[in-house]
Amino acid sequence: MNLTGGFTWHWLAWRSQARWAPTSHAIENWLMQQAQAFKPEAVAGQPSLLLIGASAGWMMSSRWLGQFARVDTFDIDPFAGTLFKWRHGAALKEQGTELHCHTQDAMQNLPALLSKHPKACVFFDNVLGQLRFQHPANDWQVVEKKLQQLKVTLKGREWGSVHDRMSGPTLETIAEGSALPVRHPDWHDQHWLTQLNAQSPWLDHLTHSVFPTGVSVQDFAWNFSPRYRHWLQAAWVRP
Numbered sequence: 001m002n003l004t005g006g007f008t009w010h011w012l013a014w015r016s017q018a019r020w021a022p023t024s025h026a027i028e029n030w031l032m033q034q035a036q037a038f039k040p041e042a043v044a045g046q047p048s049l050l051l052i053g054a055s056a057g058w059m060m061s062s063r064w065l066g067q068f069a070r071v072d073t074f075d076i077d078p079f080a081g082t083l084f085k086w087r088h089g090a091a092l093k094e095q096g097t098e099l100h101c102h103t104q105d106a107m108q109n110l111p112a113l114l115s116k117h118p119k120a121c122v123f124f125d126n127v128l129g130q131l132r133f134q135h136p137a138n139d140w141q142v143v144e145k146k147l148q149q150l151k152v153t154l155k156g157r158e159w160g161s162v163h164d165r166m167s168g169p170t171l172e173t174i175a176e177g178s179a180l181p182v183r184h185p186d187w188h189d190q191h192w193l194t195q196l197n198a199q200s201p202w203l204d205h206l207t208h209s210v211f212p213t214g215v216s217v218q219d220f221a222w223n224f225s226p227r228y229r230h231w232l233q234a235a236w237v238r239p
């Protein structure tokens with residue numbers, strides 16, 4: 001059973017498009033900034049992308065994907081590829097990007113995928129924070145180790161991720177159309193959680209050490225539902 005995707009995810013994502021749009025736009029802007037800042041390597045030198053946990057790309061930007069000559073998507077959900085093509089296929093074709101969708105466990109197969117695509121960039125699309133749901137509760141340390149190991153597996157590669165850092169209920173209902181909280185660079189985590197109106201305890205998605213030390217990490221708020229928020233983190237790592 002797929003605890004982090006599948007039909008439930010598609011239904012929720014389809015219904016929540018308007019609520020989630022500000023976060024999707026913020027992620028798109030951030031991705032485009034990365035592409036512009038590092039164009040020579042990301043686009044000219046490494047023109048292809050492995051998109052892991054792609055689902056139908058409900059929160060993914062066609063504009064950013066169009067920066068690559070070829071995109072390969074991976075998801076364990078058998079419906080993901082068809083839905084991804086439906087949502088992004090035409091826009092990618094228009095931008096001249098080749099699209100290939102695969103149904104497979106890309107976390108398990110990561111070393112093989114990296115060998116098969118030695119020059120491709122890798123992007124984990126809101127999947128790393130879900131790993132804890134795919135393991136029994138007492139295996140948290142195993143999950144943390146796996147997540148920490150990723151940067152070693154990906155050494156020498158251009159890669160990025162957006163994923164849950166924490167999530168939980170809010171003290172008050174999030175007003176529709178209210179501005180997304182934006183984290184000030186000087187704020188420590190507790191201050192940021194207060195701005196998110198977090199009602200303790202929040203769930204730790206065990207992703208605190210995914211990125212190598214020194215990499216610039218961007219925080220996003222995601223109004224998941226009227227009384228539930230996620231704190232997302234994203235970074236782009238260059239060799």
Ligand SMILES: C[S@@+](CC[C@H](N)C(=O)[O-])C[C@H]1O[C@@H](n2cnc3c(N)ncnc32)[C@H](O)[C@@H]1O
Pocket residue numbers: 002004005006009013052053054055056057058059060074075076077080104105106107108125126127130
């Ligand atoms: C929270 S959803 C995010 C989906 C997508 N990024 C989007 O914006 O619609 C997480 C996705 O990761 C997929 N997933 C979970 N474990 C995976 C794995 N080991 N390999 C590939 N995909 C996986 C799930 O099936 C699900 O579609």
